[in-house]
Amino acid sequence: MTKDNILNAKDLMSQLNISTTRFYQFLHYGMPYHQIGNGRKYYILSEVKVWLKKTGYHQEKTWTK
Numbered sequence: 681m682t683k684d685n686i687l688n689a690k691d692l693m694s695q696l697n698i699s700t701t702r703f704y705q706f707l708h709y710g711m712p713y714h715q716i717g718n719g720r721k722y723y724i725l726s727e728v729k730v731w732l733k734k735t736g737y738h739q740e741k742t743w744t745k
Contacts, residue, residue: 685724692723696732698743706743709735 687695693703707713711730713721737743 685726686726687723688720689723692725692728695725696728696743702743704733708736 689703694699706728710731711723712727713723714719715721732739732743736745738745
């Protein structure tokens with residue numbers, strides 16, 4: 681795993697081209713994340729994309745069902 685694969689929330693939203701509202705919806709529905717202790721959450725782009733596809737989302741301009 682390289683540092684390029686690890687994203688904070690802002691970078692993930694940019695990479696996926698999603699709004700803050702959509703981001704929090706994804707979290708609510710179980711989007712995978714990692715966290716060390718009580719620190720900030722971080723995301724691995726490839727894991728998130730696999731999760732999106734498994735849960736039925738597809739990407740045109742933005743991720744939708």
